[in-house]
Amino acid sequence: SSGINAEYGDSGTDGRSICVRTCSGTTVKGATSWVDYSTANIGVYTDVSMEGCEFIAPPNVVTTLNGDSHHWMATGGSSTYSVTADGFRVYVYTKSTGASMSIATQKNWSITWIAVGYAC
Numbered sequence: 001s002s003g004i005n006a007e008y009g010d011s012g013t014d015g016r017s018i019c020v021r022t023c024s025g026t027t028v029k030g031a032t033s034w035v036d037y038s039t040a041n042i043g044v045y046t047d048v049s050m051e052g053c054e055f056i057a058p059p060n061v062v063t064t065l066n067g068d069s070h071h072w073m074a075t076g077g078s079s080t081y082s083v084t085a086d087g088f089r090v091y092v093y094t095k096s097t098g099a100s101m102s103i104a105t106q107k108n109w110s111i112t113w114i115a116v117g118y119a120c
Contacts, residue, residue: 025052030108034104046089050115064078068107069107070107
């Protein structure tokens with residue numbers, strides 16, 4: 001048995017579908033608050049707020065790293081860390097680009113995201 005009641009479509013979230021919320025956003029291109037996480041210029045991170053989404057629990061989040069240049073060589077822009085109902089962190093490994101927070105800002109790196117979770 002799949003655990004789904006085919007007659008009623010109950011997957012264990014019956015009655016909560018009105019509480020499901022999709023919320024999306026982007027950090028500011030050219031003004032994202034990047035922080036170097038190493039003195040060796042191998043990566044940066046940014047904290048992303050989702051407070052306006054009013055989730056009641058950590059949602060499922062999908063992210064992408066955007067920019068004008070060099071971001072295609074970076075890794076980690078689609079990986080989220082420390083997801084809470086109010087936000088998450090993204091670490092971007094930049095050793096192959098030699099990028100630091102100043103390069104990430106200069107090249108207009110930003111994070112675009114979409115989250116799906118419960119609001120009630």
